[in-house]
Amino acid sequence: MRKLCPNFDKENGLDTVLEVPIPEEMFTSMGSNAVLRWQNLRSLMKAQSIDNINKLPSSNNNDNNDKSHLSSGSNNEFMALLKLVGSPLIPLQLQSGNVLLTRPIKTGSIETSSAKYILQQYLAATGGLGALNSINSMYAVGQVKMRGSEMKEGDDSVVSVKTKGKQGHEVGGFVLWQMNPDLWYLELVVSGFKVSAGSDGKLAWNQSSSQPSHANKGPPRPLRRFFQGLDPRCIANLFLEGVCVGEKTIKNDDCFVLRLETAPNILKAQSTAQTEISRHTMWGYFSQRTGLLIQFEDTKLVRMKPMKGKNNKESSSVFWETTMISSIEDYRYEDGINIAHSGNTSAMLYRYGEAHNHKRRIEETWKIEEIGFNISGLSMDCFLPPSELKRDNNVADT
Numbered sequence: 001m002r003k004l005c006p007n008f009d010k011e012n013g014l015d016t017v018l019e020v021p022i023p024e025e026m027f028t029s030m031g032s033n034a035v036l037r038w039q040n041l042r043s044l045m046k047a048q049s050i051d052n053i054n055k056l057p058s059s060n061n062n063d064n065n066d067k068s069h070l071s072s073g074s075n076n077e078f079m080a081l082l083k084l085v086g087s088p089l090i091p092l093q094l095q096s097g098n099v100l101l102t103r104p105i106k107t108g109s110i111e112t113s114s115a116k117y118i119l120q121q122y123l124a125a126t127g128g129l130g131a132l133n134s135i136n137s138m139y140a141v142g143q144v145k146m147r148g149s150e151m152k153e154g155d156d157s158v159v160s161v162k163t164k165g166k167q168g169h170e171v172g173g174f175v176l177w178q179m180n181p182d183l184w185y186l187e188l189v190v191s192g193f194k195v196s197a198g199s200d201g202k203l204a205w206n207q208s209s210s211q212p213s214h215a216n217k218g219p220p221r222p223l224r225r226f227f228q229g230l231d232p233r234c235i236a237n238l239f240l241e242g243v244c245v246g247e248k249t250i251k252n253d254d255c256f257v258l259r260l261e262t263a264p265n266i267l268k269a270q271s272t273a274q275t276e277i278s279r280h281t282m283w284g285y286f287s288q289r290t291g292l293l294i295q296f297e298d299t300k301l302v303r304m305k306p307m308k309g310k311n312n313k314e315s316s317s318v319f320w321e322t323t324m325i326s327s328i329e330d331y332r333y334e335d336g337i338n339i340a341h342s343g344n345t346s347a348m349l350y351r352y353g354e355a356h357n358h359k360r361r362i363e364e365t366w367k368i369e370e371i372g373f374n375i376s377g378l379s380m381d382c383f384l385p386p387s388e389l390k391r392d393n394n395v396a397d398t
Contacts, residue, residue: 001143001173001369019175020189021369023143026171079193079208081148085347085362086174086188087197087206088324089221091262091270091280091300094181094237111243118244118256118286119236125291126232131336133233137179137378140230141370146170146190148362151349177375181222181234183383197223200383213386218270227296228366229328229340235293239284248285250295251327255285276303278319292331292338299323316354323348334371341368 002022004015028037123129147169172190185198197206199220207213226234242260249255262280271277278301285295304318330341344365351358 001141020173020187020194021141021175022173022189023171026173026191029171075193076211079195079211081362082146082188082190082193082195083197083206083208084322084349085146085324085345085364086144086190087186087195088224089204089216090224090227090238090282090298091221091266091277092238092260093219093221094234109243111245114244114256115239115242115258118258118291119239121291122286122293123232123236126338127333127336135233135337135373137177137375138231138371138373139178139375139378140176140368140372141173142176142366142368143171143173144188144190144367145365146172146362149360151351151358151360153358176223176225176230177378177382178226178231179378179380179383181226181231181237182220183380184223184226185383186223186225198383198385199223200380200385203385203389205385205389207386213389215385215389216270217272218266224298224324228326228343228345229293229331230368230371232337232339235284235296238282242282242284247288250285250287253294254288255294256288258284258286260284274305276305277301278303290331292328293340294328296326296328297324318351318353318356321350321352323350335373337373339368339371341371342366 002024003018123132126132170191172188174186174188176184176186178184180201182199182201186196188195188197193208195206195208198204199222201220204216204220205213206216222234227238229235239258239260242258245257245259247254248257260282262282267277267280280298280300282298283296284293285297286292287294300322302320302322304320306317324345324347326343326345328340328343330343331338332341333339342365344363347362347364349360349362
């Protein structure tokens with residue numbers, strides 16, 4: 001991945017370090033020569049509005065067609081899909097610090113006791129409590145490839161279709177920093193579009209080059225990407241309240257299945273004036289052979305509250321159901337911690353109600369290029385939200 005940008009303005013000038021390293025494939029698609037590629041990349045990174053992005057060359061080397069990004073109808077729609085797949089949150093707030101497997105395994109039902117036993121095996125497989133509890137921070141650099149289908153009508157299964165152009169997919173990279181489950185920061189760049197998201201322990205937020213900063217409803221929560229084999233402590237703490245619901249074979253690997261439901265009061269706190277979160281369920285599939293998490297799945301159902309139309313009559317409710325399934329692979333030890341280095345996530349969006357019945361699928365393949373722990377110099381200042389959100393939050397507190 002490219003980490004440095006040559007200084008073409010000064011002959012003896014130092015190279016510029018890219019905030020988000022980009023895959024070689026993304027770089028080579030941005031121009032016919034190195035100088036043009038870097039100029040286009042710098043222009044894309046500086047673009048702060050959707051109008052500026054529209055004036056720049058397409059990173060896919062194809063016609064500047066609105067549907068060139070994940071089969072979306074517009075750049076704004078593409079940004080929404082990018083946030084949905086690239087930076088979703090887990091519904092539960094986790095306790096920071098060490099893994100809390102303190103309660104006896106034999107207390108409670110057989111389902112909860114089995115879940116705790118499975119988690120103990122998982123912790124042992126990822127390095128053990130001693131190694132995991134020695135971590136106070138981490139960072140990861142990775143690359144992603146995305147592709148998607150158009151929104152299609154009917155109950156038939158949706159097959160991902162390639163985006164237009166030679167590549168057949170959108171390419172990008174990301175940088176991820178974390179001090180605990182509530183202190184994290186993500187920068188994701190895909191095909192020249194950038195999404196930032198983070199949490200300072202009080203507020204979780206996201207923003208993009210085309211949309212203003214947005215604060216997430218409810219308490220700060222972890223980023224879903226950590227649960228794709230990147231943070232064993234977060235994974236274990238998440239499923240501490242889960243139950244074992246049986247077994248399932250995933251890619252010829254027999255797995256124990258842990259399930260966790262989100263409590264109604266938590267869902268209510270995350271709902272808005274226009275939306276009501278009806279349920280959010282998570283499943284973890286732990287290999288019986290290795291003890292490792294090899295698949296993470298969650299399903300979220302949101303009801304759009306009906307709007308009053310003509311004659312003051314309310315319209316029927318419309319529901320959005322999102323199911324994300326992440327296959328987790330290529331576990332390797334980094335500083336004594338067994339971390340997944342690649343995988344893929346499939347997100348299915350299903351809209352129904354009020355004569356709506358549409359589906360679309362977005363797929364992401366990801367690969368970790370670099371990861372490290374106990375980062376020197378990482379502080380609370382690295383996780384501050386955008387200034388406008390910080391001001392709004394201070395006003396709300398007074």
